[in-house]
Every structure is written in structure tokens, then in C-alpha cells.
Amino acid sequence: METQKRTPWRRWIVLVLMVAGFILGGIYAPVQPEITVAAEKLIEEPLTENFLGFAGPFYLVNTLPTLAVTIVLLLVIGFAANRSLKKSQQTDLVPRGIGNVMEAILEMLYNMTEGSAGTKWAKAIFPWFATIMIYVLFANLLKLIPGFESIGVIHHAHGEGHAIAELGGGWANILPEKLEHDGYILAPFFRGISVDLNFTLSLALISFFAIQVMGVRAQGLGYFSKFFNTKRMFKVPFFGAMDFLVGLLEIISEFAKILSFTFRLFGNMFAGVVLVAVVASLLGKISILPAMIMMFELFVGLIQAFVFGMLTMVFMAMATQGHGDEEHAEH
Amino acid sequence: MDGNILDAMRFVGAGLAMIGAAGAGVGIGLSVQGALGGMARNPDTYGNLLTNMILGVAFSESIAIYCLVIAFLMLFKVV
Numbered sequence: 001m002e003t004q005k006r007t008p009w010r011r012w013i014v015l016v017l018m019v020a021g022f023i024l025g026g027i028y029a030p031v032q033p034e035i036t037v038a039a040e041k042l043i044e045e046p047l048t049e050n051f052l053g054f055a056g057p058f059y060l061v062n063t064l065p066t067l068a069v070t071i072v073l074l075l076v077i078g079f080a081a082n083r084s085l086k087k088s089q090q091t092d093l094v095p096r097g098i099g100n101v102m103e104a105i106l107e108m109l110y111n112m113t114e115g116s117a118g119t120k121w122a123k124a125i126f127p128w129f130a131t132i133m134i135y136v137l138f139a140n141l142l143k144l145i146p147g148f149e150s151i152g153v154i155h156h157a158h159g160e161g162h163a164i165a166e167l168g169g170g171w172a173n174i175l176p177e178k179l180e181h182d183g184y185i186l187a188p189f190f191r192g193i194s195v196d197l198n199f200t201l202s203l204a205l206i207s208f209f210a211i212q213v214m215g216v217r218a219q220g221l222g223y224f225s226k227f228f229n230t231k232r233m234f235k236v237p238f239f240g241a242m243d244f245l246v247g248l249l250e251i252i253s254e255f256a257k258i259l260s261f262t263f264r265l266f267g268n269m270f271a272g273v274v275l276v277a278v279v280a281s282l283l284g285k286i287s288i289l290p291a292m293i294m295m296f297e298l299f300v301g302l303i304q305a306f307v308f309g310m311l312t313m314v315f316m317a318m319a320t321q322g323h324g325d326e327e328h329a330e331h
Numbered sequence: 332m333d334g335n336i337l338d339a340m341r342f343v344g345a346g347l348a349m350i351g352a353a354g355a356g357v358g359i360g361l362s363v364q365g366a367l368g369g370m371a372r373n374p375d376t377y378g379n380l381l382t383n384m385i386l387g388v389a390f391s392e393s394i395a396i397y398c399l400v401i402a403f404l405m406l407f408k409v410v
Contacts, residue, residue, distance in 0.1 A: 268393075
């Protein structure tokens with residue numbers, strides 16, 4: 001197949017957007033966003049008073065729209081990859097376009113799984129690893145899209161707020177000046193979903209239970225002898241009792257996995273948000289530096305998605321292998 | 332000079348919480364040192380070492396991130 005020279009006009013769009021962002025940042029100075037640990041409510045009243053009958057009021061918080069966008073995006077990519085692969089199967093067996101990209105990524109991940117979990121369990125462990133990794137990757141990277149965390153509902157601040165300027169048509173712009181009273185703050189429509197403890201905690205719980213299930217599938221009920229170790233209890237009383245106590249400690253370290261999974265992802269992404277906000281407010285009208293920090297965010301998001309998936313995979317591999325006197329990896 | 336002693340101590344506490352980041356820095360340095368030494372001796376293992384090094388660095392870094400979360404919780408008056 002002969003290659004024709006393509007005119008790379010798309011890269012000029014990127015350059016023009018960068019310059020435009022730089023100039024616009026000089027005209028409309030960046031405002032330090034309101035940093036909250038919990039997700040902000042878009043509507044003050046709860047959607048339902050008592051969700052599912054027992055769970056209390058259910059608010060429309062601004063991580064829910066992002067969750068919807070993420071899931072729709074993943075579904076679209078999945079269908080597109082499926083169609084692309086089917087088309088290549090019917091023609092000449094050469095995957096092209098998005099099917100090729102997904103095949104390359106998944107093959108890389110599968111080889112990695114086989115490397116650390118062995119060929120026997122790689123088939124069972126791989127879907128968990130790949131799903132968690134791709135999902136968290138999209139969750140982390142989606143907030144780099146312009147408009148995320150900057151367009152939203154303006155409402156009255158309880159404490160200190162900012163002045164606003166009307167733009168017409170119900171839209172307003174937040175100004176950098178601070179007001180003691182009658183100020184306004186912004187609750188953005190879209191907030192990165194990994195900057196919400198609920199998301200990271202639920203993923204950590206899913207991964208934790210999947211690890212236990214994988215251990216039971218591999219070793220049967222003998223898996224729990226890791227926690228309640230009575231194997232040597234009656235043969236060598238002293239060391240048997242020691243083993244039992246170590247097994248109890250193992251339970252604590254198993255539950256600490258949930259905590260460390262949760263706070264690793266949440267802490268990294270939340271630190272990114274705060275970093276961007278602080279840097280934006282440090283320099284005022286010069287807006288090139290927050291863009292640089294955003295590039296760093298891209299890297300952190302990729303690494304954290306990789307680490308979350310990789311850790312799930314490694315813990316699952318450890319659970320399938322059973323235990324003897326091997327050393328336990330620290331987490 | 333006026334102000335709230337509680338606000339002042341909040342900043343002091345956030346600063347103290349970040350002392351833990353020193354240990355994470357030492358940990359990251361050690362793991363990178365080991366990985367680079369391995370790469371220098373045996374360049375073929377580059378890919379494998381890099382993956383595992385990034386994993387180790389992420390573990391050490393997460394300790395610093397816990398400190399950061401505690402510091403943020405104090406700064407933004409969550410607890």
C-alpha cells in the first residue's frame with residue numbers, strides 16, 4: 001500500500017486553541033474555585049426523600065452527570081471497537097482504527113496479567129484488571145476536558161464569595177474580587193468522578209470482594225485458613241498460637257486494603273484539583289502554568305489508573321497462589 | 332495582630348501532618364536508585380524494571396498522599 005502525504009492541519013487547531021487559551025486567560029483572570037471535599041449539590045432539594053426506602057435523601061450532586069458521561073463514552077467506544085473488529089473479520093483480518101487500538105491495549109494488559117498471575121488464572125483475573133483500569137483511566141482523564149469544573153450553577157455563598165458580572169441570557173461570569181457578604185460561588189455541572197470518595201470507595205469494595213471470591217475459587221474454603229490459621233495449633237502449641245495471631249493481623253491488613261485503595265486514588269486526584277486551583281490563583285492573569293499542571297495531571301491520572309488495576313491483579317494473583325511461608329508484599 | 336487561635340493551629344497542624352512526606356521521599360528515592368542500578372547493569376530488563384518501579388513509587392507516594400489528605404482535611408475545616 002503506497003502512502004500519500006497527508007497535510008497535518010489538525011495540529012494547527014491544537015496550537016490555535018493553546019494560544020487562544022493563553023490570551024483569554026489574560027483577559028478573564030482565573031478565579032480560585034471553591035474547593036470542597038464532598039461533591040456539590042446542583043439542586044438544593046433532594047430528588048427523593050428516601051432513596052430505596054432506607055438510604056435517606058438522594059441529592060443530584062455534580063459527580064452524577066460525569067458518571068453518566070463516562071459510562072456512555074465507554075459504551076460507545078466498546079460498540080465502535082466491536083464493529084471495527086467485525087468489519088475487519090469479514091474483509092482481510094487486519095484490524096484498523098479503534099479496533100486496532102483497543103486490541104493493542106488489551107493485548108498489552110493481558111501479557112502483563114499472564115506475567116504476574118500465571119497462565120492458569122490469567123483468564124479469570126484479566127477482566128477485573130482491564131475493566132478497573134480502563135474505567136478509572138476514563139474517570140481520571142475526563143476532567144481534563146475544558147468546561148469540566150468551570151461551568152456550572154452559581155449560588156449564594158454562606159461565607160466568603162465572589163462578585164459576579166451578568167453576561168445576559170441568564171449567564172454570569174465570576175469575577176476575582178472577593179466579597180465578605182452577598183458573594184456567589186460556583187457549583188460546576190461536571191466534577192471529576194474520582195474526586196469523590198463514594199466512587200473510589202465503591203471501586204475499592206468491588207475490588208476487595210472480587211479478591212476474596214478469586215481466593216475461594218482457587219483454594220476452596222482453605223483460603224480462609226490464611227486468616228484463621230489453626231493448622232499447627234495442636235502440633236506445636238507456641239508457634240501454632242503465634243500463627244493464629246498472625247492470621248488475625250492478616251484480617252486487619254486485608255481490610256486496610258480497602259482504605260488504602262480508596263484514599264490512594266481519591267488523594268491523588270483531589271491533590272491535583274487543589275494544585276491546579278492554587279497555581280491558578282498564584283499567578284493571576286498568566287494562565288500558562290495551570291495548563292502545565294494539567295499535563296502533569298494527565299500523567300498522574302494514567303499512573304493511578306494503572307496502579308489501581310495492577311494492585312487488584314497482584315492481590316488476586318496472591319490470593320490464588322495460596323500461602324506457605326512466603327513473604328507478604330507490603331501495600 | 333488579631334485572629335483566631337483555632338485558625339492558626341489549623342495551619343500549624345496541616346504543616347505538621349506533611350512531615351510524613353519526608354519518609355515517602357526517601358522511599359521513592361531508594362526504589363528509583365535500585366531500579367536505575369538494575370537498569371544500568373542489565374539494560375535488557377528495562378521494561379520490566381520500569382513497571383515494577385512505578386508500582387513501588389506509587390506505593391511510597393500514597394503514604395505522602397495520606398499526609399496530604401489529612402492536611403487538606405484540616406485546612407478546609409472538614410473535621
